[in-house]
Amino acid sequence: MAKFIIDGKKIEAENGATVLDAARENGIEIPTLCTHDEVGSAGACRLCVVEVKQGNRAKIVASCLYPAEDGIAVDTKSERVMAVRRLVLQLLLARCPGSGLIQDLAEQMGVKPEPRFTADTDKGKCILCRLCVRTCEQVVGVSAIGFSFRGADKTVGTPFHENSQVCIGCGACAYICPTGHIEMETTKTGDSRTIWGRTFKMATCKVCGRYFAPEDQLKYISRTAGVPLENLAVCISCR
Amino acid sequence: MKKDKTVEKQVKEIVDRYGAEKSSLIAILQDMQGAFGYLPKDALIFLNEVVDVPLARIYEVATFYNAFSLTPRGKYLVEVCAGTACHVTGALTLMERLERDLEIRCGETTGDGMFTLEQVRCLGCCSLAPVMRIGGNIHAYLTQDEIPKILRNYRQ
């Protein structure tokens, strides 16, 4: 058990918990973009910054990674924290001016685009948080996507930006992406969906006849879980 | 067809040197870069078959480091230092002259496959500024007038 203080409140947290975990447990809100229960934290978006005071030292840290330690005093809304958070948002906004979520966050925090940060036009809505890549690797187990190049040229996508041979079209990356950067299109009838430039045929449910999952995904589940394909032919609602 | 066979054979040899593990990836890619002069796409795809690393991860590493190139490099790599000392002593003029004389932009390779022009951060010999390195040789205290002669020497 770690005993410490958040926003003046005495708090106990389990060993191994992060400051963010402890704050959430106690109903203290900290905005985040890139942490997720299933794949953990990577400290990429920096929106979750807080101020940690230890003795007479104070520092700005990412709460999603910083361990809850005995005796620290955490401030989640001090002027210093808010100034850093607004700057982070300012930069995210300049990178992804088209992201509704970032626009909303900026508005909530009173952040307006500043002329000194020239807005990007070629980054889409991607903040390079890596959530999609981590999900594809850790949850789906496929690793169809990754980052390429670095610095200002870094982008997310499939190797060589071509159709991935291992992608199963599950759409987990599109689902997890906080900003909606990844596009997945489904035809009107639902017989196929397109993601990362590749089109996947959808399978119909044996009972209700509706399209419910990409054939490649069912084959993948059957192969990795050792379940015969026939057992996967019924959608969740009919099971 | 025959050419592909040798690519595969070469990749296999390199992999055997370090073991088909994730932790060997960078060493393998370095040797592949050395053997082919760049990282050919089919070689990377084949590497993915023999090493237990997803292609997306291989591509990540291959594009991250400047030491790796996905496009063929020329026989000689021309690296113009853009570190602080070289910058203030005229690295930009050198680069401009090289671009003009080689008729390529920074990052490109000449049509005859002789030179690839690149900018690097610091070559570690600031007292010799401005410097460029061609095929591993340092050319020190350079002025742009010397460039045609130097290039001619390498062309021979």
Ligand code: SF4
């Ligand atoms: S596409 Fe979305 S989830 Fe993936 S790195 Fe970009 S913002 Fe994060």
Ligand code: FES
């Ligand atoms: S949630 Fe902590 S850095 Fe993104």
